[in-house]
Amino acid sequence: MTPIPEEKLPEFFKDVARKNVLYAPLRSKTVNPIDWNFKITSWKQLINLYCSSNKVFCFSLESLKVAFQDNGRTPSCLEEVLENMLQNKEIEPLVIFIEKKPKTWIEWAKKSLISVPFTWSLNKMKNFIISPDLNKLEYVPLDVIHHEADLLLKELSIIHKNEVMSLAELIQERNIDVNKQRDFEILFVSLYNRNKIDMLETEESSIKSENLLIKICDPKHYEPISEVDLGIHTLKANEKALEKNIEFLTESANKCKDEAKAFIVKGQKQLAKASLKKKHEIELRINKKAETLYNLHTLWNKLQDMTLSEEVLDSYKKALGAFEGTLNKGVNTDAIDDTMLKVAEMLEIQSDMESALGRSLLDNEDEDLERELEDLMENDKFNNDNKGSPSRDNDESLIEAMKTLELNLPSVPSSPVIVHYSDQNMSKEVN
Template structure:
């Protein structure tokens, strides 16, 4: 049964035909490059998936065969896959990975030019003579280790940035059992080799929880362990020890007080006095240790303020450098004034261009003015002649008739007889 949950398995592995192809021996790359690439890529993905889902940071050829055992068969091409991963720096022997990287040039030269070649030569000869089982050689899964190590660093940085912790303290904070110590060491070494934490062994020897100090650095800035860091850690350790001692002495003083009460109840006055004297001596010790604890707290606060002040000063220096860099690029009052004058000129030019674009192509203002006057005159005339058939119409009719000129005969000055009137009318008719 494959040691990966069904939900996490890729689709190509769930297909029976394609899985049979994966478990078959690997053909030559020149004979069938597509088949070779498919198998190598697919098995790399499956191995990384197995490591990430099971929190496994190292494996061997033998353990992979157990992990991918399926229906009585094991993959036939895992050895070639591991060789390819090793060539591409995706894995490396765990023993090589567990060696700490020297940080000085002399140490690097000694290790790279003398120790490593000599060790490699001796091991090569030993391999030829003894022929060990390569299937049990353990490899470190570098990609998975680096990913998990970065997650661990982010968790520790949230509460312990630029602080020193022991391996034991880290394991307690992560609620890990002692059998997980090797896994934590692998993650810490991954961070160390990538300059994300610093390591200091208080005693030369193997990596042990009680003698390995680890500084949790800022993820964006590496700082090695300094004397100030060690001093702060010493103060913290003394502070914890004093707090425990004061707590113990306080309990002892309370116990002496209760003993004095008990002696008084039984009438043992001298024993009661002795218990009280012992209580007073303990209280004096408590007072002295309390003063010492206060001094440690003062020193701790001073160191913290000094560190904070140094960070503030560094930020000021960076800001000054940024300003200086800006000024070196030509930013000054004269350059700003010249730029503002140019901006004003460009705005004026743009305004002139907009006015030019807004002028009409043909000047028809005079014709429009004349037409508007005609419309106004017509509206005025309509307003004057507008009205209902009642009184308004009569008044307007009277006004119109007054303006009319009639050619009527003048009124006669002497009386006219009927005969003269008839004669006059007949003459007009003729």
């Protein structure tokens, strides 16, 4: 089974024939440079995909052989691939990675991060002297861990910007599995090496995560852990300790109260009084610790207000500097008035240009249009005169014509007219 998700798997690794070539021994680069380049490049891509997909930030030659085991066979050229990646600074031995710059917590890093006994010297590593532990020598994929570390810092800085927290607190907050804690810690080493966070060990020769402090810096601005940061962290630690202690004492006081009730039921008044007395003593301790906790809350709020005030003041200073820089460039009321006058002149010129561009290119264009319009009107009048539905003007002309019309009609008879009905031989006189 491949250690890389199917959707991320390269096409060349899905092809059986090409996959068999990848698992075969690596030929000499001078004999077959194409085959050599294909295998080296392909395995680099596969190793980075394996690390990024599975959040693996530290591996060895031995662990890679196990991860890429396929039907009982292991890749035969991984050692050459890792050597090439080392030469190109794509990977780095873990023991060199954690010693990139002076640290106060180097002993913690050696004990916590290096699983193989620290028997390698830097000279041995740089010269690649063969050793029985060579297969177990651990490497970090630099591009992968730098990318993942930057994403982690971006997420943490949203909530904890410029805040100092212990590694234990971060592990608990992120709900990191025990098996993944080592990889999680390597990400912080990556950020520290690139001056993106600061780290400090509070107790020497200790590998407890509670003793390693980490300052979550702004991704764009690095700030080391200061005395003020340590003071705030101590306040927060004391606050949490007091809260837990008060919670414990409250439970003890309630337990004494329940004991007193039980003694009363049994008729043991003296024991009941003793339990109540013990309860009152515990409550006095609770009140004192609650007052101390209140004072710590007040100090914490004051410190937060001071920090916020500093940030606001810094913003004001930056804004003031921007204003001064703008004014020094000659921005004043006279310059603004001159600019506005020039803008008005340019707008007027632009308006004239638009009018000029909108004029007709031909002088007799209007005359042609008038002539064409008259022709259309004449044609329209002719069509109206010949339509079947007369207009009002046509009605008046028709009435005038009818007045002058002479009709040759017979005259009205002077004697009665007799009408005969043929059916019944009847006649009727019509006047």
